[in-house]
Amino acid sequence: MSEPKTPTAIPAGDTYKGWVFKWTNYIKGYQRRWFVLSNGLLSYYRTQAEMGHTCRGTINLATATITVDDACNFVISNGGAQTYHLKASCEVERQRWITALELAKAKAARMQAESDDSGDDFPPSSVPVAHGQGGGSQNSEVQSALRTLGSKVEDLSTCNDLISKHGSALQRSLSELDSLRLTGEAGDKIRQVTERATLFRITSNAMINACRDFLSLAQAHSKRWQKALQAEREQRVRLEETLEQLAKQHNHLERAFRGAAQANASAENKSAVGPVKGEASDEDDDNEFFDAMEEAPEFITVPADPQFHKSEPLVMNQESPSQELVPLKKRRTRIPDKPNYSLNLWSIMKNCIGKELSKIPMPVNFNEPISMLQRLSEDLEYHELLDKAAKCQSSLEQMCYVAAFSVSSYSTTVYRTGKPFNPLLGETYELDRQRESGYRSLCEQVSHHPPAAAHHVISDRGWTLRQEITVASKFRGKYLSIMPLGTIHAVFEKSNNHYTWKKVTTTVHNIIVGKLWIDQSGEIDVVNHTTGDRCHLKFAPYSYFSRDVARKVTGVVMDKDGKAHYVLSGTWDEKMEFSRVMQSSRGGENGTEGKQKTVYQTLKAREVWRRNPLPEGAETMYYFTALALTLNEPEEGIAPTDSRRRPDQRLMEEGRWEEANAEKQRLEEKQRSARREREKEAASAPHDNYQALWFERREDPITGEQVHIYRGGYWEAKDRGSWEGCPNIF
Template sequence: MINEDEFFDAVTGLDSDESCEGVSEASFKDAVLFDSKSQKNNGSVPQENGIKKHRTSLPAPMFSRNTISIWSILKKCIGLELSKITMPIAFNEPLSFLQRITEYMEHTYLLNKACLLPDSTARMQAVAAFAVSAVASQWDRTGKPFNPLLGETYELTREEQGFRLISEQVSHHPPVSAFHAESLAGDFVFHGSIYPKLKFWGKSVEAEPKGTITLELLKHSEVYTWSNPYCCVHNIILGKLWIEQYGTVEIINHSTGDKCVLTFKPCGMFGKELHKVEGYIQDKSKKKLCVIYGKWTECMWSVDPQVYESHKKSEKKDNKKQKNEELEGAVNDDADDMPEIQETVSVIPGSTLLWRIDSRPPQSAVMYNFTNFAMALNELSPGMEAVLAPTDCRFRPDIRAMENGDMDKASIEKERLEEKQRAARKDRAKNDEEWSTRWFQNGTNPYTGSQDWIYSGGYFNRNYQDLPDIY
């Protein structure tokens, strides 16, 4: 079996210990020379003012993959679904997909805010901002999360943010991840099941969002549902990797009939629309109540519909001449060039800020472009081993090895775990046994009528008997 160093050398002609392309030597050293005390405690730090402080870096910087070619792997997969294709571990990031979907909760304060707002339109604005913020962490995150093993779980409790979450990999083929989060104060329940379809289109990989997300604001007896936009990673074969989100997201308030329609705009020929999100909130009679606009990588605002339309008309006149000039300079290229957009969101006078993205830690560029929230997701502090289920992602040896910078061990462990999973599936088939989920049950979403995985409860009772041995 070829190890990661040999793979890297073979496809790039470079040594695997070279620093990441585009990252200064100083930044690279800063990422490596982090506090030794944090390293001994896996990055965790003591409590401060009664609130636990989580680690802000990983034990080791990322493995350089910027010039690795995967054409030899993907050239036969154009137009096909990629869930059954084994990818080199160099293209992963040290998180399970169960941990990745937990990043929906990074901006939980928006849900807490929605619970306090007396007006249904204001609540929809907060929910819409939360839906956009849920994909914000994907900006520049070109690494692939590890596919969860069947029966794998992930638990996250954040007392400072006021929630706890449990997720479980409930199906392997097709891969389905179910999650359930709840407010510690009893204000909301947030749940769903996700099964993205990945397809390779020659120069890009597209993730089609499958699955419904449901939010219940218990105090207001309101239920919202929506699905995520499409996500595309460009320049898989040639050029700099970059991410685009596009498609229409409809957030429905099943209690009032209000609807928020958000359009994640495709990049366009010159990148003018890159990262832009525009939409509106309408009531059950289809009257527009407000317009929402911004960028999913930056911030979201709301404004009165009439003010928005007046602004757009004046803006259209100013842009017409500029567009004609740009058409004259259009060029074609083999790579999908990422437009060099310098502008921030142009705020319309009279707008109200709904959400603004948090800044990333200074060492993020050499640590998989993780946010502060993502940095702590695989943290295993002293004492957690006695509390977590043995199926928790934090105990996966391949992810732990990759996080620690040991790519050879990570690759070996990943192959071992996958082979163990295949052997267990064969044993079940031989004995005519069916897989049984532990914390979620297959059912119907009562608000959409679609198939969904519903949390059956009991995880936080800490009864971990009869859990599968998957690691």
């Protein structure tokens, strides 16, 4: 039996969708596309999976024309700006689309006409203020509008009666003329006028019937509309009053919170027992849920079956916090404001295109008053993520925290367009926050060409972090690319899980003209070498034409067999969330773009990391975070090679930039002289024979790379106050 030619009913909600062939060009011809008709708009996508993020085109049917070419082809155009030449798979399918499009077009045109006629219901001046003020004036304007509408309805009723009356009279007059039995040309004219009058009479009768229906409906519903309008107005007044009350309560809570925070701070200085920052909130994190971010471009997430939502425990050891770690001293919260010195970056860098950044003699005017070693230590701002990871019993969940930690280090770079000081060879930097946060960090500049820094962190809370970073950079004219080379290692003591990952590329834009801005782009693979788990993170580069949120990061946590367990989504400058995957499947059609996208059914997203707000006045302090403001604070007992003792950097922080530039040149020449002396002492050596003090060069047992690994002894030397082996670099 052949398929019926009658079109099928349009699904509920005036929505119709399906595959249609669309003409693209003379080379590719007709290409299969996924079309969606909804709310008077016809949109199309290359695949069904694109519906969440990339629409390829849309036509408003209210102003469009629909024409039929032949059995399967039809054309939709909105007056020349857009024209779709389409072809259905068969004549029946073509007829279904035509019917759906015509109905949607009629409804869209009708809604547009009603919208144009209605105008603004309420002018801006009639919006009521809080506590019901202004409500009377608005009510009078509504009543006036209703009276005007009533008058127009009466006019329409009168016109209806007149058309009926005059139409009947005209018909009678024409009948009388016809009874005269005139012949010749006059008779033909009379017959022609009679035919036209008959057609007019038929049309008038149709309009009269429609007007009569409209009048009866308007009279039946006018009271209901008035009541609904009054109810909406009262509801809006109530909502505005509630909003004002909420704002007052919010301000009150903020004041109360600030007062409580100050009271707690003073109480903590006296007390010896209490929760450690970053641990006491673990249980609260279990109950906090946030809406998921927009769908990632390489996969699609959808809510899982509600039955799964009953069992989603956060499997962490419920250990009680240890004794509170009282800080040794109150850290500073301000540094001197940045002086307003103007200097043309292009005048300095125009002759340096294509060179390594480390080889460009840059004045301190483009620096920020911290060294690259201190900037590297800033990776620990969100060390709480590793503290939480150390307590996870599930390695897959632990991976989510490690992946979020790898993303969090970029959040400090959003506004930080200043260049850190290049460390001198042998320069060190310690960040001892064992009392406050449980960790000790040490960096040392172990190589000058290429510049390389080794970093080692040990935490009392069950983790170790180490990395050696070499920064390769190229100035391209319009932008500056900074490529950190090297591997970061995180090892957790309890589970012996060993993670590695690398950093993505940082790009500084608008070097020639405009305001500098920073972007991060590339991919990170976080690998657990103990279990084989892996997390692939993608940092989407900024694109003016992208529909995605800026600075987007997406990722999937998989076990050694490639099965997905968690989906991560967020931005590197704001927050990251992760969702438990309950089911995954290959989605949609292949289309012309290649491989299918995976569809993940997930539970609700949980926030795993959120950026700390910048301190007040950060815009005048190089956009430093609260941690960065403390990094260059003078401290007793540190090594003589520590970055805090660097004189050019200290002068720059104090705003004495001319002296800082002179001191910077002196230190760099001193470093070059020391290198020449070493080369003389080892004339037969093919390269610089420099040996780092606190790190030794050996093969990494995990990656096989030749890296510098902490040899120990620094913190013991600090405890003894014995720094005999330190070079004189300042």
